[in-house]
Amino acid sequence: MSWTSSNRKGRLPVGWTALRITVLKRDRFTCQIRGQGCTAHATEVDHIQPGDNHGLENLRAVCSTCHSRKSTSEGIRAKARLRALRHRPADRHPGLLAQE
Incomplete structure (x- = not known):
């Protein structure tokens, strides 16, 4: 991921590196999504629910x-x-406004 246009890195907690390793070890370095094109070897940590x-x-x-x-x-x-x-909703035709 490119950090150039994101403020995400600055919002990570102190000790993120250790937390990241804990998650990778817990999941045995195996991708938990397994989507199309998956390499199966996990090298990154994902937030399941977006946010902090x-x-x-x-x-x-x-x-x-x-x-x-x-x-x-x-x-x-x-x-x-x-x-x-x-x-924005489209402006109503002036002739139609008089009929309401």
């Missing part, structure tokens, strides 16, 4: 392919939500 909950119950070991796919789909959904908020 860094509890062990919310972390899982994943391969870089599955992590990339999941992060991309989360980003696409977030952009869609923002786009929906910007959408």
Whole structure:
């Protein structure tokens, strides 16, 4: 993952490296997503529920392919939500307003 456009790294807790290793060992360095194109060898740690909950119950070991796919789909959904908020309803035709 590229950290250049993200503030995620700064929000990780002190001791993230040790926590990351704990999760990887717990999951036996095996990807817990196992999606299409999965390499099965986990090298990254993923938050199951998005946000800043860094509890062990919310972390899982994943391969870089599955992590990339999941992060991309989360980003696409977030952009869609923002786009929906910007959408203005179409102005009603003035002639139709008089008929209501």
